Amino acid sequence: MMRVALRVLPALGCIALLLAGCGGRPEDTLLPVAAGAPGGATVDLLVATTRAPDANPARMYTGERDQTFNFADIKMAIPPDGARTIGEVQWPSQPPNPAREFVVLKAQRLDEKDALRAFHDRLTRTSHRRVLVFVHGYNTRFGEAVFRLAQIAHDSKIDALPVLFTWPSRGRLLAYTYDRESANYSRDALEKVLQGLARDPAVREIAVLAHSMGNLVTLEALRQMAIRNGAIAPKIKSVMLAAPDVDVDVFRRQIIEMGAKRPPFTLFVAQNDEALAISSRIWGGTPRIGMIDPKQEPYRTMLAQQHINVLDLTDIKSGDSLGHTKFAESPQIVQLIGTRLASGQTLGDGHSGLGDRLAQITTGAAATVGTAAGVALSAPIAIVDGRTRDNLDEQLRELGTQVQDTAGSTGRVVGTRY
Numbered sequence: 001m002m003r004v005a006l007r008v009l010p011a012l013g014c015i016a017l018l019l020a021g022c023g024g025r026p027e028d029t030l031l032p033v034a035a036g037a038p039g040g041a042t043v044d045l046l047v048a049t050t051r052a053p054d055a056n057p058a059r060m061y062t063g064e065r066d067q068t069f070n071f072a073d074i075k076m077a078i079p080p081d082g083a084r085t086i087g088e089v090q091w092p093s094q095p096p097n098p099a100r101e102f103v104v105l106k107a108q109r110l111d112e113k114d115a116l117r118a119f120h121d122r123l124t125r126t127s128h129r130r131v132l133v134f135v136h137g138y139n140t141r142f143g144e145a146v147f148r149l150a151q152i153a154h155d156s157k158i159d160a161l162p163v164l165f166t167w168p169s170r171g172r173l174l175a176y177t178y179d180r181e182s183a184n185y186s187r188d189a190l191e192k193v194l195q196g197l198a199r200d201p202a203v204r205e206i207a208v209l210a211h212s213m214g215n216l217v218t219l220e221a222l223r224q225m226a227i228r229n230g231a232i233a234p235k236i237k238s239v240m241l242a243a244p245d246v247d248v249d250v251f252r253r254q255i256i257e258m259g260a261k262r263p264p265f266t267l268f269v270a271q272n273d274e275a276l277a278i279s280s281r282i283w284g285g286t287p288r289i290g291m292i293d294p295k296q297e298p299y300r301t302m303l304a305q306q307h308i309n310v311l312d313l314t315d316i317k318s319g320d321s322l323g324h325t326k327f328a329e330s331p332q333i334v335q336l337i338g339t340r341l342a343s344g345q346t347l348g349d350g351h352s353g354l355g356d357r358l359a360q361i362t363t364g365a366a367a368t369v370g371t372a373a374g375v376a377l378s379a380p381i382a383i384v385d386g387r388t389r390d391n392l393d394e395q396l397r398e399l400g401t402q403v404q405d406t407a408g409s410t411g412r413v414v415g416t417r418y
Helices: 002-019 112-123 142-156 176-185 187-199 214-229 248-258 274-282 299-305 331-342 354-363 372-378 386-391 399-410
Strands: 041-053 061-078 103-110 130-135 161-166 205-211 236-242 265-269 308-312 382-384
Touching (some): 041 142, 061 142, 130 214, 142 161, 161 187, 176 187, 187 205, 187 214, 205 214, 214 248
Parallel strands (some): 130 161, 130 205, 265 308
Antiparallel strands (some): 061 103, 308 382
């Protein structure tokens, strides 16, 4: 523990110094307002959490661990698309402005019985009886997880019931080790949620989207399910792993232990993810699976053997100065995720690879179909999926240079969530 702490403090401390003088993070965001803006949209979220309740209703839940499950029903109002940038969360000011900012219309704690009733009532309104389960990452407060899922659900336009599984992150930069233990603490709870959804006869399909350290919770829960049941529940049709803060060797072992009867897994990676570069330094230089180059060995062979679809977002631009939330902040990516899932397709199937489709969207021109070179030349994104992989150097800069350049050019380091 002492050795880990000695590695954590220098890596996170250099960022903490850069954050001095930066604007604070949004707090007390969950007090409901009377109404949203005309022409805006609403998103209904159901929440399952292992966080302890907060006495402050504007926060609802803390970053501390609870011994029991807690539930909540939250309704969000999104401003009209013309008043906001797709891919971004417009945080409420004081007082909130629904015409230009996300606002809460309802934030209610539920017991398990009422949560199940609300779930079934809402599920009947989705045409495909599909559920999207989102698991957030490190350094994320309860309200931040709620707002992020609302943004993803709205911007992706997915026809699914959004369910947030939120584990006890303290939402502090220097609470990395606490957050990691909280992720481990919550894996049984997430498995219980997924098992319950899979057994529910009203549920037809489940998609899982995890971000950063949330992938640790997700992969462990799915691994436990596979060991317990002999396989991952067949209703889980898609698992999306965005910027996983997971050791490469641990990831390989987890995937193998899930067995061959797995749903399609899609891995979102970026070699310029500076948050994962910091994590890699914390863990003694061990690469994180979310920052690998999928075209290089030994990763190429491992991904091919395990049939993992990979989206390389290295060259995609986003508002996140550390490059860690591209999957949600790039309008093209988040919208394409929703389109593919809504049509029942996995991210990487079909006669035309997803890389080709992304190339057409991001450049407005037809991509060269069927060749990795065509995808790489036609769009600022590369995909390595089962089809493209068959057809188919620089090292990251020193940590201090990365962080200094990022802070100096954008001043938005404080906005990044792991």
